[in-house]
Amino acid sequence: MKEQLLLLSAKRIQYSVQVMVFACILRTISPHAYKFLRSTGALTLPHPSTIRNVCSSIQMCPQVDSSDDTFLQYVSQTFKHLQAHEHTVTLMLDEIHIKPCLDYKGGNICGAAVNSNEAATLVHVFMIQSLLSAFKEVAHILPVKTLQGEDLHCMLKKVILGLEEIGYRVIAVVCDNNSLNRKAMKMFLPEPKLSPVYPHPADPDRPLFYVVDAVHLFKCIRNNWLNQKNAGTCFFYPRFELSNNEVHPKCKMTASFKHLRDLHKEESPLLLKSGYGLTSKALNPSSFERQDVKLVLQVFNPHVAEALAARKGHTDFQHATATAEFIKIILRWWSIVNVETPSKGFHHRNVYEEPMSNHTDDPKASFLSAFITWLDVWEFYRHDTGVLIQETLSALRLSAQSLLALVKYCVSELHFKYILLGKVQTDPLESRFGQYRQMAGGQYHISVRQLCETERRIRLQNALPRMSNDNLRGIEETDSVRDAGTSFSVHVSDADLDELRAQMPDMHLPVAVQLLFFLSCIMLWTTI
Structure with missing residues (x-):
């Protein structure tokens, strides 16, 4: 504010590094917002051509x-x-x-x-x-x-x-x-x-x-299930007891995707649904929608698993229990590999959403080891249908093995306290x-031009705040308004402020409201 007041009476305008950095970031985020802010006269900011010259001097082009x-x-x-x-x-x-x-x-x-x-x-x-x-x-x-x-x-x-x-x-x-x-x-x-x-x-x-x-594999599991050509769109998988991580090779279970469609059809006209979150788009996605992980999370959903388990014994839901168990297996794997914050498990009260460590009693490591065994048994079924394709099954097993080895290396060799597997995506x-x-x-x-230009703008937005601390090269600070304001003892009285206020352009309420809105959006965007 002090610099803006001094700029009103300056004969030769020269901006400080802080103002130049702010102006460059603002214009890279939104040229229209920057143009509007200058047109209101509320702030004295550099001309867009000056901003372009400064930004072009910084080599950020990929x-x-x-x-x-x-x-x-x-x-x-x-x-x-x-x-x-x-x-x-x-x-x-x-x-x-x-x-x-x-x-x-x-x-x-x-x-x-x-x-x-x-x-x-x-x-x-x-x-x-x-x-x-x-x-x-x-x-x-x-x-x-x-x-x-x-x-x-x-x-x-x-x-x-x-x-x-x-x-x-x-x-x-x-x-x-x-x-x-x-x-x-x-x-x-x-x-x-x-x-x-x-x-x-x-x-x-x-x-x-x-x-x-892991996100790619998560979508592949759902897509493999959708692509089954047998009656009921079923997976035939070995039994996996989640309570003790035991795999039973001789006990085959059937997970039917048709049960999910039947559940949605049964509950769609109801106001209160037990299979909360299940939608028609998730059950019948287009080729483009198959890439949306949010739709996958509607299928592998704890509410859907509980809704199917509650239909045990219904004639129309013959494999409801096995389908619910399959959803729970994949959900547990997803909970482990999708941890991005240390406190996620604490807030959700789920031990499988806590960071991985190399402790011998870590239940997440025990599950991943049993998960690898489960995939090995499933691979030996050699069915023509009802199984994961070889590429997906091999990638799932390899990824689980790699994550276990990565956790052990980071904790034992690099002395990490824990590792967030959600960062390995x-x-x-x-x-x-x-x-x-x-x-x-x-x-x-x-x-390619648009990709390079947008990447350059993103790099500028990330790099300019750091450069302000190192005194941006090419932007002189000597004899700037900021230096002038700090070199002399200037006493500003109420009368001086009234005189400067009279010289400032009128700003009507709508313009002021819009200005505050733009500044709030900019501050929120830079914070994110």
Whole structure:
């Protein structure tokens, strides 16, 4: 406020670093809000061209990181601002399909694949996430036409070695169960094969864990169940007693998806439902809706399991108990692998939603070990129908083995008190893809140019607050209004304030209300 008052009478306007940082962040979040704020005259802020010049001088474009000289430049700069405990990270890998086109802007042509002269059709994005903090950033962006497993392996290895050279400690690679990702990971061994743990490329004595994304597997289980062609859309699985984690290979159970549809049909006209949350969309999803994990959570729902268990003995629900037990098994696995906060289990009063530790009496570790045995028994059934497909079953088993080994390594070797398995997922990367599409105007198929521009804006929003503490280069603070205000003893009386108030432009109530609304939204957005 003091600076704004002094700016009213300044002949040569020069802004402090704090004001420049605030203005840059505000304009990257919403150019329209920034334009409105300047037009009201309530605050004296830099011209948009000044903001563009400042932002363009800060190298945040992901395309800059593509060359060998500036490879991983952004995460290298970010590393300087991290504390020691934040250096242990996982590397997430996923791809986003884009609109194949070449854009000409600012004298540059953007959109070509790095391995072809043609336009890129998809982008492989590498993101790192700290296991002990909220830090997460995109490390590298790779636009390609088509990519072979060998090429992806080389790039993955290059990124890991680059991160290790900077100072990060990469302990795991997290990705979905795509065949390309599996092939790339297999090549970390001399004789390529799938394994939960590989020798680390930076140090063969260290482990590199391979974890298949739990959210992806969760959706695959539901999709496998939906795709069964037998009568009743059934899974035939071995009995698993959750009370003592015992698996009974000779006792086959039947989980019928038809029972879920019958339950919904029976309760849909009722005001009070026992199978709370079950919807028609969750039971009959389109190919696009099958990617929505919220619909999966409507199927694997404790209310649905209890509603089915209550129908034990009904002629129309012959396999109600077995179906409820199957839902409870998958729900327990999901509760363990989806813990993102230390207090989740305490608030939900669920021991299986607490962080993992390496204690011998940890019930979560006992369940995961029994879960692996259960999958092994299920695999040996060799049925033509009623079982998980081989890719999903193998990925589930491998992921459980990898998570158990990861917990043991982090607690025993790295001396973690606990580990949150919800951080060993690709959810942050999927969320970043959503930001790309939203900031590009709500488009689903964005271009390479739009992806790079939105990533640059996100990086600016993350980096500018840190730069304010290090005195932004290129933004001089000497002889600024802030310095002038602190170098002299200025006495401001009530009469002076009345005189300045008379010089300020009139602000009607609606404009003031809108201004407060915009500022509140901005503060909320930056807090989130």
